[in-house]
Amino acid sequence: MNSQNRRWLLIGSLLVVGGALLTLVFTSFTGALVYFYTPSEIKAKGNELQGRKVRIGGMVQEGSLLREPGSQKMRFMVVDNSERLPVQYEGMTPDLFREGQGVIVEGVWRSGETFQAATILAKHSEDYVPVKMSEEGIAKARESMLKSLR
Structure with missing residues (x-):
């Protein structure tokens, strides 16, 4: 060769x-x-996602969080603008998890049933302002940030 x-x-x-x-x-x-879906998308694509691992994001509906006494089991509703989805979870929750807050739950979707979450991720605002910061301090910080962008 x-x-x-x-x-x-x-x-x-x-x-x-x-x-x-x-x-x-x-x-x-x-x-x-693992794809992220809203409750509206889950309702629309229900059979397509059957048996797949998905993440569902939305807000924890006010008044929907029910904890089972003596255990770590809980039920709550994840809502978006038009739909709501019942979720069941057992385990520790993040510190930021509460009603009225954004949440992402991950688990396997079974159409027509309560979503069985394996993981809960709490969402928070991207805006960080220390609790004790005064209005004057906020204005100075904003002004300083804007100067750095110019």
């Missing part, structure tokens, strides 16, 4: 191995992705 044939064989082998590696990487990422 001459040197030119070896070179083409090496290039072809590298392309095959590289393609196989890329395929493995992309298929492993696809299996690990």
Whole structure:
């Protein structure tokens, strides 16, 4: 085998191995992705998502949080602008989790049933202002931030 044939064989082998590696990487990422849906989207795509691991995001409806005494079990409603979805969860909750706050729950969707959450992630505002900061301090901080953007 001459040197030119070896070179083409090496290039072809590298392309095959590289393609196989890329395929493995992309298929492993696809299996690990968990998509975020609102209660309205869940109601619209119910059968499509059957048995899949999903994340549902919305607000914890005021007055819907019911904790079972003596256990870590709880039920609540996740709402968006038009739909609400019953959720059941057992376990520790994040400190920011409460009624009227944003929440993301993760679990396996079973159409027509209460959503069984395996994980709860509390959402919070992106705006951080220390509790003791005065109005004057807030104005100075805002002005300083705007100067840095110019």
